[in-house]
Structures are given as C-alpha cells and as structure tokens.
Amino acid sequence: MRPTPGLVYLSHSSHRILLPLVLVWAATYVTDLRGFILPRWLVLCAYVLAIPIAIVVSDTWTSYNNKRDAVSRGAILPKLVGYRWPFGLDTILSLRASFTTRYLGNAVFDWADQYGYMFRFRVPGETRVFTAEPEHIKRILATDFSNYEKGPNFRLQMQTLLGTGVFNSDGDMWKFHRSMTRPFFSKDRISHFDIFDRHASDVIDKIRSRMREGYPIDWQDLASRFTLDSATEFLFGRDVQSLSAPLPYPSTAPIANHLSGNSVAMAFSKAFLDAQVTSAGRARVLFPWPLLEIFHDRVAKPMEIIDKFIDPILKDALEKKTASNIKVEKSGELEISDEDTLLSHLVNLTDDPQILKDETLNILLAGRDTTALTLTCAIYQLAEHPDILRRLREEILNKVGSARRPTYDDIRDMKYLRAFINEVLRLYPAVPFNVRFTINPTEWPSQEGEPPTYIPANTRCLYSVFVMHRRKDLWGPDSLEFDPDRFIDERLHKYLTPNPFIFLPFNGGPRICLGQQFAYNETSFMLIRLLQRFSSIALMQDSHPESLPPAGWARSKGSNGKDRVWLRSHLTMFANGGVWVKMDEAQNIEQV
Ligand code: HEM
Numbered sequence: 364m365r366p367t368p369g370l371v372y373l374s375h376s377s378h379r380i381l382l383p384l385v386l387v388w389a390a391t392y393v394t395d396l397r398g399f400i401l402p403r404w405l406v407l408c409a410y411v412l413a414i415p416i417a418i419v420v421s422d423t424w425t426s427y428n429n430k431r432d433a434v435s436r437g438a439i440l441p442k443l444v445g446y447r448w449p450f451g452l453d454t455i456l457s458l459r460a461s462f463t464t465r466y467l468g469n470a471v472f473d474w475a476d477q478y479g480y481m482f483r484f485r486v487p488g489e490t491r492v493f494t495a496e497p498e499h500i501k502r503i504l505a506t507d508f509s510n511y512e513k514g515p516n517f518r519l520q521m522q523t524l525l526g527t528g529v530f531n532s533d534g535d536m537w538k539f540h541r542s543m544t545r546p547f548f549s550k551d552r553i554s555h556f557d558i559f560d561r562h563a564s565d566v567i568d569k570i571r572s573r574m575r576e577g578y579p580i581d582w583q584d585l586a587s588r589f590t591l592d593s594a595t596e597f598l599f600g601r602d603v604q605s606l607s608a609p610l611p612y613p614s615t616a617p618i619a620n621h622l623s624g625n626s627v628a629m630a631f632s633k634a635f636l637d638a639q640v641t642s643a644g645r646a647r648v649l650f651p652w653p654l655l656e657i658f659h660d661r662v663a664k665p666m667e668i669i670d671k672f673i674d675p676i677l678k679d680a681l682e683k684k685t686a687s688n689i690k691v692e693k694s695g696e697l698e699i700s701d702e703d704t705l706l707s708h709l710v711n712l713t714d715d716p717q718i719l720k721d722e723t724l725n726i727l728l729a730g731r732d733t734t735a736l737t738l739t740c741a742i743y744q745l746a747e748h749p750d751i752l753r754r755l756r757e758e759i760l761n762k763v764g765s766a767r768r769p770t771y772d773d774i775r776d777m778k779y780l781r782a783f784i785n786e787v788l789r790l791y792p793a794v795p796f797n798v799r800f801t802i803n804p805t806e807w808p809s810q811e812g813e814p815p816t817y818i819p820a821n822t823r824c825l826y827s828v829f830v831m832h833r834r835k836d837l838w839g840p841d842s843l844e845f846d847p848d849r850f851i852d853e854r855l856h857k858y859l860t861p862n863p864f865i866f867l868p869f870n871g872g873p874r875i876c877l878g879q880q881f882a883y884n885e886t887s888f889m890l891i892r893l894l895q896r897f898s899s900i901a902l903m904q905d906s907h908p909e910s911l912p913p914a915g916w917a918r919s920k921g922s923n924g925k926d927r928v929w930l931r932s933h934l935t936m937f938a939n940g941g942v943w944v945k946m947d948e949a950q951n952i953e954q955v
Pocket residue numbers: 529530541725726729730731733734737792793794797798868869870873874875876877878879881882883
C-alpha cells in the first residue's frame with residue numbers, strides 16, 4: 364500500500380515542522396531547570412506561534428541571501444507584487460478568484476499591467492515567479508532545459524493519478540519513459556484514422572438524433588467522449604464506449620433526467636475527471652495541502668474505478684505476451700507493426716504492470732482533455748463566426764467533398780484548416796498555465812538597458828502561454844480577435860516567423876508534446892467529418908444557465924470582452940457547464 368501524501372510530506376518536511384516546536388520545548392525545559400516557571404498562556408502562545416515565526420525567520424534569511432547573491436552577480440530581483448495581508452494571503456485569494464469566478468488568469472493580467480510580464484509574488488510559504496516573456500519561456504523549456512524540473516511538489520500532487528509516468532517525472536526517470544514511448548508516436552499515423560472514423564460517425568449519429576428531438580447538445584461533453592473513446596482504443600486496443608451512454612439534456616429542457624446515466628463508461632469518465640480536478644485543486648489550498656491528506660488520499664477513490672478498467676487490460680496484455688513468448692526488448696527501438704496499440708508496444712519493453720499503468724494513464728491524461736478542449740473551442744468559435752465556418756466548409760468540400768473520408772494527405776494540404784486550428788490553440792491553449800522549479804540559481808534577460816534578472820534556486824516559476832498568446836506587443840493590436848488569417852497573411856511574417864517562441868500551445872524543447880501530430884490529425888479529422896454533415900452551428904448557452912459566465916467577467920483584463928462560454932482550468936482548460944449548440948444538417952450530401 365502507498366503511504367498517503369500527508370505522510371510523504373511529513374517525512375520530507377518533519378525538520379521544518381518539528382524543529383520550531385522542539386526549540387520551544389527545549390526553552391521551557393531549560394527555564395524550568397533554572398527555577399523559572401513560565402505562565403501556561405505564554406508557553407501555549409509560544410507553541411502556536413513557533414511555526415509562523417520560523418517561516419518568517421527562514422523567509423527573511425532566504426530573501427537576504429537572494430539579494431546578496433543577486434548583487435554579487437550584478438543582477439536584480441524581479442518586481443514584487445504588493446500585498447496587504449500577512450504571508451500574501453490576499454494574493455492567493457486573488458489568484459483563486461481568477462480560476463473560479465473571474466476571467467481566467469484575471470489577477471495575472473492585472474499584475475502584468477502594473478509590473479510587466481515578469482514579476483514575483485508572495486503566497487503563504489514561498490515567493491513565486493511568473494513570466495509570459497517568450498525569452499524566459501524559451502530558456503525554461505529549451506536553451507536552459509536542464510536547470511528546470513517539474514519538481515517534487517508537482518510530482519507529489521499528481522502521484523496517485525500518474526505515478527512516475529512521462530508527464531510526471533524528471534531527470535533519468537523522465538528520459539526512460541520518454542524514450543520508451545516516443546518511437547510509437549513517430550510512426551505514420553494514417554492507420555489510426557480508422558479509430559477516429561468509427562467514433563466520429565457515432566458522434567454524428569448522436570448529434571443528428573438529438574437535433575431531431577429539438578434540443579441542443581453539450582458539444583464539450585461529446586468531444587470529451589470522442590477523445591476518450593479514441594484515446595482508450597489507441598492506447599489499449601479497447602475503448603471505454605463512453606459514446607454509447609445517453610447524452611445529457613440542457614437544464615431548461617422539460618425532461619426528467621438531465622444527466623447521462625450511470626453506465627460503466629461514464630463512471631470511468633467521471634472518475635478520471637474527479638482524479639484530475641482533485642489533484643489540480645491541491646495546489647490552490649492556502650497552506651501545505653498534504654496536511655489535509657495525512658490519513659487518506661483524496662484521489663484514491665476515483666483511482667479504484669480507473670484501476671477496475673485498466674488492471675484486467677494490463678493483465679490480458681501481459682498474459683498474451685507470455686503466451687507468445689515475446690522477449691523484452693532492451694534497446695527501445697522496436698519495429699512497430701501497424702496493428703499495435705501503445706500498450707502492446709510497451710509490453711514488449713517491460714513486464715512491470717506499474718510502469719505500464721503509469722505510462723498509459725499519463726498518455727491518456729496528456730492526450731484526452733487537451734484535444735477535447737481544442738475541439739470544444741473550435742466549434743464554439745465556428746458558432747461565433749459564421750463567415751469563418753463558411754470558408755472552412757468550402758475548403759473541406761473542395762478538397763474532400765461532402766462524404767468521402769479524409770486522408771492524411773488531404774489534411775496536410777488544407778491550409779485554412781491548419782490556420783483555423785492554430786488560431787484556436789493560440790487564444791484557447793489547452794494548458795494555459797504551467798510550472799517548473801529552478802534547480803540552480805540563474806539569470807534571465809531583462810528589458811534593454813537593465814541588468815539581468817536573478818532567479819534563485821528552487822523557485823517555482825509559473826509561465827503562461829495563455830497570457831503570452833494574447834499580448835498585443837507580440838501579436839499585434841488585434842491580438843484578442845479570433846482571426847485564422849493571422850497564420851497565413853503578412854502578420855505571420857511580421858510576428859511569428861521571426862519569433863517562433865511566441866506560439867507554444869504544445870510547449871517546446873526536449874519536453875515538447877509527444878502527441879502534437881496526433882492531436883492535429885484527430886482535431887482535423889473530427890472537424891472535417893462534422894462540417895461535411897452540418898452547415899451551420901448556433902451557440903445555445905441560455906438553454907443551460909449553469910454554463911453562462913458570471914456577470915461582468917468578460918470585462919476583466921485579458922478577456923476579449925466577447926467570450927460567451929465560461930473558461931476555467933484545472934490541469935487543462937475547460938468550459939464550465941459545457942458548450943451548448945444546435946447544428947443544421949447540410950443538404951445535398953454525396954453518396955459514397
Ligand atoms: C491539442 C491537443 C494537445 C495539446 C494542446 C497538448 C499540449 C501539451 C503540452 C503543453 C505539454 C507539455 C506539458 C508539460 O511539460 O508541462 C504536453 C505534453 C505531452 N503531451 Fe500533449 N497536447 C495535446 C495532445 C496530446 C495528445 C493527443 C497526446 C497523445 C496521444 C499527447 C501526449 C503528450 C505527452 C506524452 C506529453 C508529455 C511529454 C513529456 O513530458 O516529455 N498530447 N502536451
């Protein structure tokens with residue numbers, strides 16, 4: 364049995380928690396010995412205040428050392444966001460509001476206005492650094508890659524769900540996982556269009572029958588089921604069949620059951636979501652979150668449901684391997700046949716069920732919600748821009764026709780489709796905020812004419828491509844407008860070509876997304892299939908009031924003032940309450 368996160372935390376930080384208490388105990392013991400009896404209230408106060416005082420002393424000492432080190436290097440510390448409450452409690456509350464009731468990242472946009480796109484901010488227990496500067500992000504991800512790690516905090520936060528898979532490891536362990544998985548992603552993806560096609564046709568059938576009933580669909584829900592079924596089939600050779608469960612109705616529909624039933628597929632889907640939301644929410648607790656999980660691990664329960672699905676599949680795969688006497692390949696450079704799933708590829712490399720489980724779950728997490736969000740925002744933007752929808756549909760009908768299944772070559776040649784998807788990824792990147800920890804102290808370039816900026820060792824560096832992708836100085840005065848042409852016309856050569864690190868929806872450097880091409884293919888395929896069948900899309904958020912953003916939120920900084928879906932983020936971005944749409948079926952579809 365795994366120790367709870369609380370016990371792991373205590374075993375690593377016991378000295379920081381216990382030392383101040385031991386010092387108080389020692390002080391009272393010595394005064395007792397010398398015959399001074401301290402009043403009980405004083406002893407009690409000393410115990411209660413010992414840890415906060417220790418934090419203040421250790422902070423002051425660290426900040427003194429950092430200043431000294433910065434000066435010795437001729438560097439400066441980043442500007443510090445002002446705070447009024449002790450330990451920066453007000454700062455963390457503003458941040459929480461930015462992820463719940465206000466426009467996504469609102470506080471960060473406010474601070475960027477005041478302090479620029481790189482600053483420090485104080486939260487209880489630490490001082491963090493934020494950046495949305497391409498030069499800094501480039502260092503973190505690429506040019507100074509070895510000086511940054513996801514770090515033990517992130518690993519502990521995600522441990523129950525992801526174990527030590529590629530997404531949740533650093534150093535040699537990460538290299539091991541990445542080299543094991545990478546060969547599978549470099550193969551020709553054409554064969555997987557079979558998987559997409561089957562599930563895309565289920566999606567279209569579902570939409571048609573719901574439209575005939577006269578109700579909107581929650582497209583986010585459908586897109587998530589499409590990517591879940593596609594990803595599980597791709598990974599395990601067996602999909603969870605989430606598309607077979609009934610669709611939810613909008614809450615204003617006069618229908619008794621608005622929810623989608625309790626099928627096994629939906630239980631898996633819900634458990635996977637719960638595990639992610641709980642793991643991500645751990646980082647937003649006001650004090651060290653593991654202290655809430657000393658006696659139980661809050662992710663353990665959804666994991667039981669996930670394990671029930673995955674364990675028999677892993678067992679099956681290992682048994683098949685034993686039966687066929689396959690030897691474990693050490694080199695990691697296997698020939699991969701077209702029928703292989705990722706699991707059957709991995710089984711050739713290791714017999715360890717834990718590694719197999721961690722790896723496949725990591726890929727499921729990395730690939731499922733990210734692509735679902737991209738598809739969700741693509742349809743949302745098509746509903747908001749009928750002119751863009753017409754132009755995209757025209758390209759699809761010209762290239763593929765109204766019924767034929769698209770091929771890899773079709774997708775490669777569709778310039779407007781690629782520009783459209785890139786524009787979705789720019790304004791709605793699936794991983795809007797991300798984090799790395801510095802290993803050694805380092806320096807980042809400052810504005811021209813200023814000394815470099817000093818970043819201490821072991822600093823949590825938050826970076827946001829969401830903020831960077833919306834900057835007017837990097838993308839032009841219309842940066843908040845949704846306009847795919849910016850990836851085709853002169854703006855491409857003016858902004859992106861000379862400065863490619865301003866566009867990083869898949870990150871960059873050695874840890875760049877392994878599934879980037881897979882994601883472009885999956886998104887393109889689903890969009891083509893949909894627009895072959897449907898000729899117009901209308902947004903229907905009013906039919907499900909829970910999906911409407913809080914009043915006035917779209918006037919917050921960073922927003923384009925137009926968003927009508929409620930964007931939030933756990934590990935990845937999602938639309939709170941869903942994206943409700945109606946679609947009109949196209950006429951004159953060819954027979955194939
Ligand atoms: C539009 C869809 C997608 C987006 C926007 C996206 C974005 C990203 C980003 C930003 C990262 C870096 C995370 C980090 O290091 O902190 C990442 C990593 C990763 N992605 Fe994707 N992803 C997408 C789809 C996929 C798909 C479909 C798969 C697989 C089927 C996948 C597999 C991975 C893996 C394995 C990693 C970890 C790489 C590593 O740490 O070495 N992604 N992705």
